[in-house]
Amino acid sequence: MISLPIKRVSPVHDGQQIPLALTTSELPSFSNFVVGLNDEVVMALRNFARAEADSLIFLYGQAGTGVSHLLQASSHLAAELGKKSLYLSLAEPGLNSKILKDLDFIDHLYLDDVQSIAGDENWEEDLFHLFNQFRDGNKCLLIAAKQLPEQLSVTLPDLKSRLSGMVRYHLKKLTDKEKSVAIIIKAQALGLKLSSEVSNFILTRGPRDLRELMQCIHKLDQASMISKRAITIPFVKQTLDW
Known part of the structure; x- marks a missing residue:
């Protein structure tokens, strides 16, 4: 089951919105875990x-x-x-x-x-x-x-x-297809809109380790909220220095 994103309210600091570290939908649960072969x-x-x-x-x-x-x-x-x-x-x-x-x-x-x-x-x-x-x-x-x-x-x-x-x-590793699902779940939990093109780019260019991959999504979320820019492939390249 894919968890639904919830609306986040961020405090204002020095004229910029600072993203909250964690939301309820991001807490580790069975509903936001990609099962794969497990x-x-x-x-x-x-x-x-x-x-x-x-x-x-x-x-x-x-x-x-x-x-x-x-x-x-x-x-x-x-x-x-x-x-x-x-x-x-x-x-x-x-x-x-x-x-x-x-x-x-x-x-x-x-x-x-x-x-x-x-x-x-x-x-x-x-x-x-x-x-x-x-x-x-x-x-x-x-x-x-x-x-x-x-x-x-x-x-x-x-x-x-x-x-x-x-x-x-x-616990077995996820396949690339299953990692793609994990990216989508994480993005939805953060309230992000990722096109399939951007999602595939992140999966192709990103780290193989799932934990590091999720950290990339968090970094994109924070950068997007601060800059108020949509997440595109050029934005991903710039933010993650790829």
Whole structure:
């Protein structure tokens, strides 16, 4: 389902309209995720949010495939259903492993970018105890990384064993046709009007990584709002320096 754009009101600063960073329709959700060949994964994460499936899941996928998007979408759904839900990226600068010791009040926990803490003794030890806590308490724990558990540089054998024993899902990359759909969805969420010619140009000339591609759309949106110009191919070339 394609989410409908909502009207945005931007504050005025130094005579220019400054775009708001995020709108409701841009928040990660299942409705604005392009599924591609990932129907099984999406269904699993929907059911996980409803506590109707496996309670210990390991999701892996390369950068730009939408792993973080899906984790946050599932977390939002769990919260809407009245669950105490938390999404946490372990790649966030300044995080301390002690944060994992105070999460006993959480029903659904989503830990992203676990590869970022692999090899750190304190993180691995605290994650191991957290895993046991959620497993023994029949709570829902979803761990995500860019690689399979066996490929992570985890040095604590018991933790590697726990991760390897989780139900696992692989998030596959989108095809170019599916990326084109993702561009359209993002543009509509921002209230942008993109012709098929401009959309195809962005897809052809833009980065292959989907996350970077979406950042290009955001940059075009901001530049268009400030300059009050329509998004044409010359405008794209000028704004993105292509």
